[in-house]
Amino acid sequence: MNSIKKNFLEGLENSFFGQLRKILVASHRMTSKFISESQIPIQVDQLPVFMAIYLHENLSQQEVANTLCRDKASVKRTISNLEKNGLVTIKPNPVDKRANQVSLTKEGEHAVHLINEVINKVDHTLREIATTDLDQLTSSLKTLADNMIAGLPDLQYDHHCQPIKHS
Numbered sequence: 001m002n003s004i005k006k007n008f009l010e011g012l013e014n015s016f017f018g019q020l021r022k023i024l025v026a027s028h029r030m031t032s033k034f035i036s037e038s039q040i041p042i043q044v045d046q047l048p049v050f051m052a053i054y055l056h057e058n059l060s061q062q063e064v065a066n067t068l069c070r071d072k073a074s075v076k077r078t079i080s081n082l083e084k085n086g087l088v089t090i091k092p093n094p095v096d097k098r099a100n101q102v103s104l105t106k107e108g109e110h111a112v113h114l115i116n117e118v119i120n121k122v123d124h125t126l127r128e129i130a131t132t133d134l135d136q137l138t139s140s141l142k143t144l145a146d147n148m149i150a151g152l153p154d155l156q157y158d159h160h161c162q163p164i165k166h167s
Contacts, residue, residue: 028044
């Protein structure tokens with residue numbers, strides 16, 4: 001391997017982004033394992049869409065995409081998979097016939113409780129293996145995220161990526 005690649009990889013390994021990537025990969029694997037053990041018919045990558053639907057009832061697919069800053073096509077694929085697994089229903093919007101409303105089924109509502117148990121299990125496992133204060137780390141990460149958003153207005157929402165407005 002040439003020295004430029006070696007220097008890059010060593011720098012990445014010791015960088016914030018390198019460490020963040022390792023944490024994301026490890027947490028993804030751990031959460032996937034716990035979800036599989038709980039026999040919830042959902043993948044880790046589908047959780048943001050599923051939880052957006054849970055938190056904001058009767059969203060359109062476009063509203064889910066906007067909330068998560070994702071493209072409508074990927075959200076539509078995820079919602080179709082969730083529907084196939086019996087976790088959500090898709091119904092025409094009674095006001096706007098061009099849009100659909102997505103909501104949880106009874107199975108989906110039950111899955112929310114199981115997912116909450118998985119989240120608690122992940123948190124418990126992290127607390128068992130953490131060699132640093134997890135509460136302090138979580139607080140520091142929250143502060144970092146808030147400061148990044150406040151300090152870099154371009155990271156805030158644009159017209160394609162907007163939070164749901166509460167009534």
